[in-house]
Amino acid sequence: MTLRTLIYGARQIVTVTRNRNEKLLCGKDMHDIGIVKSDAVGLSLLIENEDIVAIGTDDDIAREFEGVEVDQKIDATGCCILPGFIDAHTHPIWAGDRVHEYAKKLAGATYMEIMREGGGIGFTVEQTRLASDKDLLVSLVARLKRMLHAGTTYVECKTGYGLEWPDELRLLKLLEQARSHVPIGISITYCAAHAIPKNKTAEEMTDDIVNNQTKALKKLMDEKELNVNDIDVFCEKGVYDIEQSRRILLAGKEIGLSINFHGDELNYTGSAEMGAEIGARAISHLECISDEGIRAMAEAKTVAVILPHTGYILRIELPPVRRMIDAGVPVALGTDANPNAFSSAMSISMNLACVLCRMSLEEALAAATINSAAALGISDKYGSIEVGKKADLIICRCPSWEHIIYQFGDHTHLIRHVLKHGAIVYTKNA
Numbered sequence: 001m002t003l004r005t006l007i008y009g010a011r012q013i014v015t016v017t018r019n020r021n022e023k024l025l026c027g028k029d030m031h032d033i034g035i036v037k038s039d040a041v042g043l044s045l046l047i048e049n050e051d052i053v054a055i056g057t058d059d060d061i062a063r064e065f066e067g068v069e070v071d072q073k074i075d076a077t078g079c080c081i082l083p084g085f086i087d088a089h090t091h092p093i094w095a096g097d098r099v100h101e102y103a104k105k106l107a108g109a110t111y112m113e114i115m116r117e118g119g120g121i122g123f124t125v126e127q128t129r130l131a132s133d134k135d136l137l138v139s140l141v142a143r144l145k146r147m148l149h150a151g152t153t154y155v156e157c158k159t160g161y162g163l164e165w166p167d168e169l170r171l172l173k174l175l176e177q178a179r180s181h182v183p184i185g186i187s188i189t190y191c192a193a194h195a196i197p198k199n200k201t202a203e204e205m206t207d208d209i210v211n212n213q214t215k216a217l218k219k220l221m222d223e224k225e226l227n228v229n230d231i232d233v234f235c236e237k238g239v240y241d242i243e244q245s246r247r248i249l250l251a252g253k254e255i256g257l258s259i260n261f262h263g264d265e266l267n268y269t270g271s272a273e274m275g276a277e278i279g280a281r282a283i284s285h286l287e288c289i290s291d292e293g294i295r296a297m298a299e300a301k302t303v304a305v306i307l308p309h310t311g312y313i314l315r316i317e318l319p320p321v322r323r324m325i326d327a328g329v330p331v332a333l334g335t336d337a338n339p340n341a342f343s344s345a346m347s348i349s350m351n352l353a354c355v356l357c358r359m360s361l362e363e364a365l366a367a368a369t370i371n372s373a374a375a376l377g378i379s380d381k382y383g384s385i386e387v388g389k390k391a392d393l394i395i396c397r398c399p400s401w402e403h404i405i406y407q408f409g410d411h412t413h414l415i416r417h418v419l420k421h422g423a424i425v426y427t428k429n430a
């Protein structure tokens with residue numbers, strides 16, 4: 001049976017891509033996004049089951065589909081329709097907040113100073129291990145719902161507050177369970193190499209991940225117990241060095257995971273060059289990327305996932321995003337939602353990306369939609385409004401789409417409906 005939904009009366013439909021089947025946008029194309037606008041007539045979008053089947057003026061769609069039965073009509077008079085945001089980097093499963101560290105950071109402590117004192121990721125690992133499955137699931141689901149209500153319809157979710165296999169496995173299973181509790185797309189990234197556990201060295205952890213953990217993971221994936229997408233490592237001075245990172249990432253690739261990792265964040269490590277060389281689909285952070293790293297990522301079309309909220313909270317230099325875009329690196333965005341950078345709204349990340357990284361509004365939106373989809377390997381179905389793509393949409397109550405970025409922190413007021421696979425999953429009444 002076909003279920004049809006018609007959205008009508010819109011003043012703008014931001015398609016993001018201009019041509020069908022564009023998998024990511026680079027260079028000038030990031031700024032020249034597709035927007036259908038009309039001040040004179042309303043715009044319609046027709047959905048069949050989960051997919052977009054037509055976009056046009058109200059009159060054209062009514063004519064083209066005359067006599068076709070529509071099950072649901074959504075009045076979008078005066079509204080803008082955008083693709084659902086795709087958050088390309090989050091750490092959403094953890095217990096215990098770090099508000100005490102926030103105060104220390106404001107007083108001048110650095111991320112690594114806090115980590116060396118046993119705080120940071122180490123503190124969250126301890127708190128997460130102490131929490132029950134139920135408490136972890138309840139807080140995870142609440143965070144995912146907040147993201148959904150802020151317009152995110154697909155999110156990358158990392159493990160990484162377990163570190164040892166039994167704890168990481170528990171986080172993987174809870175992330176799997178969350179899929180049936182929230183109507184948000186979830187891409188799971190295995191990030192046991194997020195830090196070094198107290199009883200092990202980085203080399204011992206690397207050996208364990210390469211020789212044991214990835215093997216156990218493959219078995220569970222083969223048995224369809226788990227559905228994991230990517231492999232990650234925190235490639236950083238004092239955490240995993242470049243050769244350990246390479247081994248971990250290649251072991252993940254060997255079992256069918258895509259490479260998507262933290263690199264060149266607090267220090268230059270050569271992560272961008274190494275990642276491009278081994279076929280990484282995405283590398284996050286890149287605050288300290290080299291010119292050679294930019295060239296290598298542009299050439300390999302490795303997606304740079306920029307996390308402006310993290311640079312902002314840590315008061316570190318932001319990545320050279322302008323130079324990346326000019327060189328042809330596909331740039332994506334994430335919130336980095338974690339107990340260090342507490343945020344779940346992509347509209348806030350876009351605003352920070354515009355102000356702090358000097359991206360244009362259009363570039364920020366392309367980064368938060370089609371390019372984030374590319375970072376997760378899902379841009380064939382998600383990340384733009386195109387006939388044939390999944391109807392993951394945001395309907396915003398504003399005169400032009402830019403308001404979702406411009407009205408800093410006011411997305412809660414602007415977002416009227418969020419649709420996932422054609423179904424309304426959130427409505428904010430006026």
Ligand SMILES: N=CN[C@@H](CCC(=O)O)C(=O)O
Binds near residue numbers: 265310
């Ligand atoms: N840099 C490593 N990981 C996270 C921080 C996680 C944490 O501090 O708990 C990040 O992407 O910023």
Ligand SMILES: [Zn+2]
Binds near residue numbers: 091
């Ligand atoms: Zn991260």
